[in-house]
Amino acid sequence: MSSRVDASSDGENQRDEEESPEKSIWLNAHLDPMACLYTFSTSISLADLNADSDYKLLVADLGTGTFDMKLKVFKGTSLYMESAIIDLPIALVSFYMDTNDPRTPAIAVASGPFIYVYKNLRPYFKFTLPPLSVNAVEQDLWNQAKEDKIDVHVLIEMLESLKNEGSEGMLSVRSLKLLSLQPEEVESFANVHKHTTLKRQTVITCMGTMKKSVADDDAVSCLVIGTESKDVYVLDPEAFTVLAKMSLPSVPVFISVNGLFDVEFRIVVACRDGKVYTLKRGSKMAKACIELAAQAVGLERTGKSIIVGCMDNTLQCYSTKGKKLWTVYLPSNILTMSLMDHKARGFKAVMVALSNGEVRIYKEKYLVNTIKMSDAVTALKFGRFGREDSALILITKGGGLFVKILKRTATFEGKDLTPGPPPAQSIKLNVPKKTKLFVDQTLRERDSASGMHRTFQHDLYLLRLMSARSYVSALQKSLNPISSSATEPLKLSAQVQGIGPAFKLTVNLQNISSSVPSSKLLITFQFDDSLYALSKPCIFVPLLVPGLMYAYETLVECISDKGISDVIKVFVLHQGNSIPVITAVINMPVSEALVIV
Amino acid sequence: MGIFDKLANFLRLKKKEINILCIGLDNSGKTTIINRLKPEKAQAQDIVPTVGFTVEKFMSQSLNFTVFDMSGQGRYRNLWEHYYKTAQAVIFVLDSSDRLRIVVAKEERGLPVLFFANKMDCKDSLSAVECTKKMGLDTIRDKPWHICASNALTGEGLPEGVAWLTGQLNS
Ligand SMILES: Nc1nc2c(ncn2[C@@H]2O[C@H](COP(=O)(O)OP(=O)(O)O)[C@@H](O)[C@H]2O)c(=O)[nH]1
Numbered sequence: 191m192s193s194r195v196d197a198s199s200d201g202e203n204q205r206d207e208e209e210s211p212e213k214s215i216w217l218n219a220h221l222d223p224m225a226c227l228y229t230f231s232t233s234i235s236l237a238d239l240n241a242d243s244d245y246k247l248l249v250a251d252l253g254t255g256t257f258d259m260k261l262k263v264f265k266g267t268s269l270y271m272e273s274a275i276i277d278l279p280i281a282l283v284s285f286y287m288d289t290n291d292p293r294t295p296a297i298a299v300a301s302g303p304f305i306y307v308y309k310n311l312r313p314y315f316k317f318t319l320p321p322l323s324v325n326a327v328e329q330d331l332w333n334q335a336k337e338d339k340i341d342v343h344v345l346i347e348m349l350e351s352l353k354n355e356g357s358e359g360m361l362s363v364r365s366l367k368l369l370s371l372q373p374e375e376v377e378s379f380a381n382v383h384k385h386t387t388l389k390r391q392t393v394i395t396c397m398g399t400m401k402k403s404v405a406d407d408d409a410v411s412c413l414v415i416g417t418e419s420k421d422v423y424v425l426d427p428e429a430f431t432v433l434a435k436m437s438l439p440s441v442p443v444f445i446s447v448n449g450l451f452d453v454e455f456r457i458v459v460a461c462r463d464g465k466v467y468t469l470k471r472g473s474k475m476a477k478a479c480i481e482l483a484a485q486a487v488g489l490e491r492t493g494k495s496i497i498v499g500c501m502d503n504t505l506q507c508y509s510t511k512g513k514k515l516w517t518v519y520l521p522s523n524i525l526t527m528s529l530m531d532h533k534a535r536g537f538k539a540v541m542v543a544l545s546n547g548e549v550r551i552y553k554e555k556y557l558v559n560t561i562k563m564s565d566a567v568t569a570l571k572f573g574r575f576g577r578e579d580s581a582l583i584l585i586t587k588g589g590g591l592f593v594k595i596l597k598r599t600a601t602f603e604g605k606d607l608t609p610g611p612p613p614a615q616s617i618k619l620n621v622p623k624k625t626k627l628f629v630d631q632t633l634r635e636r637d638s639a640s641g642m643h644r645t646f647q648h649d650l651y652l653l654r655l656m657s658a659r660s661y662v663s664a665l666q667k668s669l670n671p672i673s674s675s676a677t678e679p680l681k682l683s684a685q686v687q688g689i690g691p692a693f694k695l696t697v698n699l700q701n702i703s704s705s706v707p708s709s710k711l712l713i714t715f716q717f718d719d720s721l722y723a724l725s726k727p728c729i730f731v732p733l734l735v736p737g738l739m740y741a742y743e744t745l746v747e748c749i750s751d752k753g754i755s756d757v758i759k760v761f762v763l764h765q766g767n768s769i770p771v772i773t774a775v776i777n778m779p780v781s782e783a784l785v786i787v
Numbered sequence: 788m789g790i791f792d793k794l795a796n797f798l799r800l801k802k803k804e805i806n807i808l809c810i811g812l813d814n815s816g817k818t819t820i821i822n823r824l825k826p827e828k829a830q831a832q833d834i835v836p837t838v839g840f841t842v843e844k845f846m847s848q849s850l851n852f853t854v855f856d857m858s859g860q861g862r863y864r865n866l867w868e869h870y871y872k873t874a875q876a877v878i879f880v881l882d883s884s885d886r887l888r889i890v891v892a893k894e895e896r897g898l899p900v901l902f903f904a905n906k907m908d909c910k911d912s913l914s915a916v917e918c919t920k921k922m923g924l925d926t927i928r929d930k931p932w933h934i935c936a937s938n939a940l941t942g943e944g945l946p947e948g949v950a951w952l953t954g955q956l957n958s
């Protein structure tokens with residue numbers, strides 16, 4: 191009985207291990223792959239909406255991308271409230287707009303030229319961007335159309351040329367709409383609209399918040415918005431008047447705000463011209479501080495550094511002065527970025543969601559954690575959710591909502607994964623001390639360097655000369671075992687068998703020509719006749735068929751008992767010619783003394 | 788007479804002093820449960836959420852009661868272990884309506900024996916069976932444990948848990 195229980199509990203443990211293969215630092219608190227959310231990091235927020243320290247998740251949902259746009263509020267794992275938004279939401283922030291108790295924050299949703307402000311989850315105020323001045327020529331054209339001085343086609347033609355002059359961004363929405371219409375629709379459109387006054391409105395491209403005069407967590411904040419008209423506005427939180435307006439050379443797309451409006455602030459914006467600009471309190475025009483190699487896809491600030499994710503799969507860090515500090519190369523496209531600010535631990539890092547489904551967490555340039563998701567993540571937010579301080583909200587491309595909670599025991603250890611010199615390079619070698627001999631040699635080398643070089647060169651030339659001479663003599667005497675002559679291409683090898691005093695000498699001969707047979711050859715030997723006696727000092731070789739190997743044997747007897755050996759030279763000769771065709775030199779082994787049994 | 792007095796009576800017979808540790812994530816209802824277990828005259832009417840952590844000790848006849856209340860930051864959670872040694876029994880309170888943090892509670896499970904799946908009255912709460920599954924209690928085999936759904940506001944479910952605890956301490 192007890193053994194059965196043990197076995198099953200073992201099985202249980204194994205299953206647990208399988209479920210958490212890499213000892214993840216995250217707990218999966220909630221998974222809803224079918225949440226059907228379509229949103230981005232700039233459009234989600236976590237806020238204590240009811241001032242009960244049960245933080246809600248706010249999502250500005252893009253719906254289908256054309257309709258069904260909604261503001262959704264999640265309480266824990268369930269949908270708490272939703273409310274329709276008329277146009278596509280661009281950004282969502284929560285902020286405290288007053289000092290009333292209980293401290294309930296307001297929600298601002300930017301959409302087109304409007305900001306919808308919600309208080310206690312009810313629509314509270316709609317802010318409209320101030321209208322822009324209308325192009326004088328455009329105004330004049332519409333006035334003429336109104337008075338029927340020109341017909342619609344002339345109007346379109348004139349507007350078209352105005353647009354082509356490069357002032358497309360300066361035209362009103364009405365003119366742009368007219369230019370985009372089908373020919374059959376233009377007449378009615380112009381007739382309907384020409385009587386109303388012409389207005390030029392821009393749209394919001396990004397939104398952030400900035401504390402007004404105190405830095406408390408629940409201090410009153412201003413809204414900071416970037417617009418298509420290349421402006422940045424700071425709005426008063428209570429009256430919604432424009433507190434400050436600043437201009438940029440290009441259209442802002444990502445905004446990051448630091449500081450207090452009444453004291454000192456710095457707004458960093460990534461623009462559509464691939465540059466990052468900084469705006470300070472009191473400045474009317476932006477200062478370009480970073481020129482990026484590729485378009486920005488995300489911008490975050492931690493302390494004194496600006497971290498930009500770019501379209502060339504890099505994560506780049508710059509100082510506030512614009513000096514590049516580091517670059518991290520990523521394996522795939524960046525979809526979104528977000529700051530991970532774990533206040534309880536004083537841990538700040540940047541989370542980067544990649545198109546391969548990974549969410550990477552970088553502390554400085556060090557990768558400290560990777561979360562692998564089944565689908566690419568488009569919206570990320572780390573913060574307090576429900577009653578949990580370290581919750582991570584992930585919304586995927588397929589619309590799934592995932593909530594992870596950082597384990598209390600989690601630690602972040604970052605290794606530098608960027609290529610560079612291996613660590614072994616910095617290990618000091620145990621170099622022995624310089625000896626006196628070494629020092630003396632070094633001194634001598636230094637003193638007589640030229641003399642040593644000359645001696646070396648001299649010896650080298652001698653060596654070359656000697657080798658050249660012996661090569662020539664070898665060629666002349668045919669001392670090499672392979673005949674290179676065209677008439678008798680032969681190969682010779684010889685071997686000795688036996689331990690002595692009787693040896694057997696085998697000579698292998700091969701005609702290496704492809705077709706010409708060799709004939710009239712004989713093999714002779716040259717040896718010291720006081721040492722050796724050969725049974726066949728001369729062997730007549732019959733016709734050699736090309737390619738075949740012929741073996742000829744002779745017995746060699748060592749007739750000396752002095753225990754010395756000598757060489758035997760083997761010559762292959764052509765009959766009637768005293769210069770050998772080929773030569774082989776055989777080093778005879780020392781003969782064993784004759785043993786008489 | 789408070790419900791816990793029954794347990795206290797039993798313990799007094801044995802002349803034993805006992806430390807009971809009451810742990811669980813913040814806002815799970817520990818303070819409310821402890822309040823319910825106190826003698827009726829000592830019960831507080833309003834309970835404010837505990838901030839940070841508090842150690843509440845009170846005597847209920849011969850019973851030494853130690854409440855260790857921890858905050859969600861988890862900064863104090865590693866202190867629990869130190870109190871385990873001195874405790875004869877542990878009550879773990881779960882907020883069965885906080886579906887999000889049930890995984891966190893599971894992480895912090897430690898060695899408790901009696902689980903209260905509290906706030907069973909909340910409309911979105913998990914049943915005791917669901918809590919058992921989510922907390923992985925079915926894998927505990929080396930020590931006795933018990934779970935019961937409770938409502939600390941009304942006291943529902945608390946006697947059942949205390950009865951079980953009494954039985955355990957008796958054997
Ligand atoms: N609905 C409901 N609320 C409860 C229950 N138990 C406690 N609460 C409420 O939960 C909140 C937190 O309780 P508290 O005892 O302070 O939790 P602690 O942090 O664990 O000590 C209080 O507002 C209680 O009124 C319960 O069983 N049902």
Ligand SMILES: [Mg+2]
Pocket residue numbers: 817818819836837856
């Ligand atoms: Mg409490």
